[in-house]
Amino acid sequence: MFFHMPVQLYFGSGEIKNLASIVKKDLKAERPVLVTDKGIVQSGLLKKIKNQLPDIQIYDGIEANPKSDTINKIAEQMRKISPDLVIGLGGGSPLDAGKALALLGTNNGNIQDYEGREKYKNDPLPFLAIPTTCGTGSEVTWVSVITDVNRKFKMSIKGPKMYPAVSIVDPDLIKTLPPSIIASTGLDALTHAVEAYLSKPATLITDNNAVKAVKLILGAIEGGFNDIKNNHKDRENLMYGSTIAGLAFGNSDVTAVHCISESIGALYDIPHGVANSIFLPHVLSYNLPGCTQKMAALARDTGINEDDDTKAAEVFIQKITDLSSRLGIPLFKELNIGKEVFGEIARMSFENNSTPSNPRVMAKEDYVKVLENAYG
Numbered sequence: 483m484f485f486h487m488p489v490q491l492y493f494g495s496g497e498i499k500n501l502a503s504i505v506k507k508d509l510k511a512e513r514p515v516l517v518t519d520k521g522i523v524q525s526g527l528l529k530k531i532k533n534q535l536p537d538i539q540i541y542d543g544i545e546a547n548p549k550s551d552t553i554n555k556i557a558e559q560m561r562k563i564s565p566d567l568v569i570g571l572g573g574g575s576p577l578d579a580g581k582a583l584a585l586l587g588t589n590n591g592n593i594q595d596y597e598g599r600e601k602y603k604n605d606p607l608p609f610l611a612i613p614t615t616c617g618t619g620s621e622v623t624w625v626s627v628i629t630d631v632n633r634k635f636k637m638s639i640k641g642p643k644m645y646p647a648v649s650i651v652d653p654d655l656i657k658t659l660p661p662s663i664i665a666s667t668g669l670d671a672l673t674h675a676v677e678a679y680l681s682k683p684a685t686l687i688t689d690n691n692a693v694k695a696v697k698l699i700l701g702a703i704e705g706g707f708n709d710i711k712n713n714h715k716d717r718e719n720l721m722y723g724s725t726i727a728g729l730a731f732g733n734s735d736v737t738a739v740h741c742i743s744e745s746i747g748a749l750y751d752i753p754h755g756v757a758n759s760i761f762l763p764h765v766l767s768y769n770l771p772g773c774t775q776k777m778a779a780l781a782r783d784t785g786i787n788e789d790d791d792t793k794a795a796e797v798f799i800q801k802i803t804d805l806s807s808r809l810g811i812p813l814f815k816e817l818n819i820g821k822e823v824f825g826e827i828a829r830m831s832f833e834n835n836s837t838p839s840n841p842r843v844m845a846k847e848d849y850v851k852v853l854e855n856a857y858g
């Protein structure tokens with residue numbers, strides 16, 4: 483068994499106040515750059531950074547499902563000022579973009595040249611992650627997911643030197659998130675935890691983190707959805723759950739839910755958390771015969787009292803379906819994706835590196851069946 487997590491992690495309400503000291507004293511950085519998106523600029527969160535680091539160079543053009551063209555263009559501009567630290571502020575997209583840019587800060591060429599594991603020649607620049615949603619987990623993982631616009635494919639760029647050097651996880655940063663983002667990112671984190679627990683490479687340590695994350699997220703997501711601003715405990719538990727779900731899947735893996743959502747995200751720009759929420763119950767139903775006991779154990783850990791394993795797992799799956807519906811997650815058929823592309827989505831999902839981690843063997847045809855079931 484192997485568990486690796488070299489990130490220096492600061493967790494707690496108000497931790498963002500220590501940013502300048504972390505940048506200057508811990509990381510000894512003099513020319514940091516910041517990567518974010520327009521939503522963060524509009525939300526006012528950027529002010530918390532600029533108050534402390536007034537001269538920081540800001541790149542705020544990161545889109546959802548960050549694109550290779552965007553990354554390559556920013557890298558070209560960024561290299562001219564030779565930064566010594568990249569800071570990512572935002573949800574999964576700015577954080578993954580920040581990791582990719584840290585790599586391109588010390589390595590020539592385009593981000594497509596570094597797809598896969600440890601393809602970089604030089605150590606990337608140090609990266610500081612500041613998540614502002616309760617879903618990504620990117621603050622404690624070594625992977626950056628970038629969409630190659632030419633192939634319409636989500637590439638994974640990863641390696642042991644791509645972990646953030648430092649992450650600041652401050653639950654107060656999600657205080658102003660709209661309910662729909664609390665729902666989609668919280669359910670993304672729940673998917674990370676459930677998939678990490680059921681994945682083939684799961685270990686005792688990843689299981690511990692995954693089960694705790696599932697309990698925390700299930701206990702906090704509706705309170706956060708209804709009133710995140712005045713609900714300190716739910717904010718904290720959602721962020722804690724999201725981060726430890728990252729510890730879990732970062733050291734085990736995700737499974738077929740993410741294989742489908744990454745394929746759909748590359749083809750249609752559907753928000754990652756929404757896609758995961760839609761497919762989680764359907765993949766769990768497919769996987770049930772392949773991991774009945776473990777799924778039942780997870781169900782019982784969340785308070786489901788059923789003696790029969792299959793029944794307990796089925797009640798758990800129904801619980802997730804009902805939760806998604808209460809949180810306003812759309813149905814698959816509402817996304818305007820026609821059945822004629824199911825074959826292509828299934829092929830891309832099957833070829834995803836995480837398919838072998840799924841607890842039940844999953845062929846291309848099985849992916850088509852899951853898509854059809856989800857479509858209703």
Ligand SMILES: [Fe+2]
Binds near residue numbers: 670674754758
């Ligand atoms: Fe995810």
